[in-house]
Amino acid sequence: MKIGTLEIKHPVLLAPMAAVTDLPFRTICEEHGVGLTITEFLSAHALKAGASKTVDKMTPSLFDRPFGVQIFGRDVNAMITGATMACTIGASLIDINMGCPAKRVVAGACGSALMKEPTLAQELVSSIRQAIPEHIPITVKHRSGWDATSLNAPEFACAMVEAGACMITVHGRSRKQGFSGSTDLSIIRRVREAVPVDVPVVGNGDVTDVERYRQMKEETGCDAVMIGRGAMGNPWLFRRIVAIESGNIDPGPPTCQERVEVFQRHVELLYQQKSQRLIHEIRKASAWYAKGLYGANKFRQKAWSIDDCELLVTQATDYLKNQSECAA
Ligand SMILES: Cc1cc2nc3c(=O)[nH]c(=O)nc-3n(C[C@H](O)[C@H](O)[C@H](O)COP(=O)(O)O)c2cc1C
Structure with missing residues (x-):
C-alpha cells in the first residue's frame, strides 16, 4: 500500500495508544509483520517546550524500520515544531491526532474537538505540509464525528485530504461514544466512498480477530486496517493477517x-x-x-x-x- 510516496509492505497498522505503543511493543508487532507502527500521541506544545517526558517518547523504530509519529495540538507553530522534530529523528510519516476523546485533551480544544473546527484543522495540515520535506506524508486519524448529531467524518476527511493529508484513519465511533458501543462500519465505508481513490482510508475499531478483520475490509472497502487493543498481548494477529493477505494459510493462534x-x-x-x-x-x-x-x-x-x-x-x-x- 502506498501512503503518498511511502510504500508499506502489509496493509495492517498498529494503532497509536498512549502508554501502550512504546518501542518494545512496537518492535514486537514489527517482528510479527505489522505494516507500520505509530508512536502514541505526543503533545506538540510539550515537544516545543522540550519536555523530556514527551520528547523521550519520540523514538525511531529499531533496525531502520518505517514508523510514524503522532502529534496533537491546535497551535500551528507548535505543530510545525513537533512535526519537524519527528522528521529529524527519521519519521516515515507524521500523523495528526484529531480523534482523542479524553476530557483533558478536548478541554484544550485538541484531539476530536478539532472535528468541530474543520477550517483550523485544515490550516494545521496545510501549514505542516508546507513546513516539512515533501516526501514525508502527513496523515490524519479521526473519529466518526463529535456526537450522533454531527457525524461529519466523510466531509471532514475530504477537507483534510484537500489540505494535504495523504491517508485517513477513521475510528468508527463518535467522541461522545468514547469506547462504548461498537464501531460503525458504515461511516468508514462512507469515508472510503468520499475520499479520492488514491488516498488510502484505514478502518479502525474493534478488530480483535481474523473474522473481524475480514468484516472490516468487506463491509467498509477500506484499504488497510488499524488494530489497537486487539494486538495487546496478541501480536500473532498481525502474523495471521499477513499470511491471509499473502494468500497463505492462516497459521492460527500461537502455541x-x-x-x-x-x-x-x-x-x-x-x-x-x-x-x-x-x-x-x-x-x-x-x-x-x-x-x-x-x-x-x-x-x-x-x-x-x-x-x-x-x-x-x-x-x-x-x-x-x-x-x-x-x-x-
Ligand atoms: C489505552 C489507549 C490509548 C490510546 N491512545 C491513543 C493515542 O495516543 N492516539 C490515538 O490516535 N488513539 C489512541 N487510542 C485509540 C486507538 O488508537 C484506537 O483508535 C481505538 O482503541 C480503537 O481501536 P481498537 O478497537 O482496535 O482498539 C488509544 C486507545 C487506547 C485503548
Whole structure:
C-alpha cells in the first residue's frame, strides 16, 4: 500500500495508544509483520517546550524500520515544531491526532474537538505540509464525528485530504461514544466512498480477530486496517493477517511455546529500553499475554504483588508455560 510516496509492505497498522505503543511493543508487532507502527500521541506544545517526558517518547523504530509519529495540538507553530522534530529523528510519516476523546485533551480544544473546527484543522495540515520535506506524508486519524448529531467524518476527511493529508484513519465511533458501543462500519465505508481513490482510508475499531478483520475490509472497502487493543498481548494477529493477505494459510493462534518466547522477547526489550518503572512495565506485559487464559485474573493479582523484576518474569513464564489449552 502506498501512503503518498511511502510504500508499506502489509496493509495492517498498529494503532497509536498512549502508554501502550512504546518501542518494545512496537518492535514486537514489527517482528510479527505489522505494516507500520505509530508512536502514541505526543503533545506538540510539550515537544516545543522540550519536555523530556514527551520528547523521550519520540523514538525511531529499531533496525531502520518505517514508523510514524503522532502529534496533537491546535497551535500551528507548535505543530510545525513537533512535526519537524519527528522528521529529524527519521519519521516515515507524521500523523495528526484529531480523534482523542479524553476530557483533558478536548478541554484544550485538541484531539476530536478539532472535528468541530474543520477550517483550523485544515490550516494545521496545510501549514505542516508546507513546513516539512515533501516526501514525508502527513496523515490524519479521526473519529466518526463529535456526537450522533454531527457525524461529519466523510466531509471532514475530504477537507483534510484537500489540505494535504495523504491517508485517513477513521475510528468508527463518535467522541461522545468514547469506547462504548461498537464501531460503525458504515461511516468508514462512507469515508472510503468520499475520499479520492488514491488516498488510502484505514478502518479502525474493534478488530480483535481474523473474522473481524475480514468484516472490516468487506463491509467498509477500506484499504488497510488499524488494530489497537486487539494486538495487546496478541501480536500473532498481525502474523495471521499477513499470511491471509499473502494468500497463505492462516497459521492460527500461537502455541504455548510461542507465547512464552514472545513474552520473554518483550521483557528483553523492556530491559533494553526502559530505565524507569520496569516492574510496572513487566506487570503490564504479563497481564497482556495472560489475557483470556485460564486463571488470568488470579495471575494478574499475583503479578501486582511481586516487586522483584526477575521473580515476576519467572512466575509469569511458569504461568504461561502451564497453559494446557494453548498448547500446540
Ligand atoms: C489505552 C489507549 C490509548 C490510546 N491512545 C491513543 C493515542 O495516543 N492516539 C490515538 O490516535 N488513539 C489512541 N487510542 C485509540 C486507538 O488508537 C484506537 O483508535 C481505538 O482503541 C480503537 O481501536 P481498537 O478497537 O482496535 O482498539 C488509544 C486507545 C487506547 C485503548
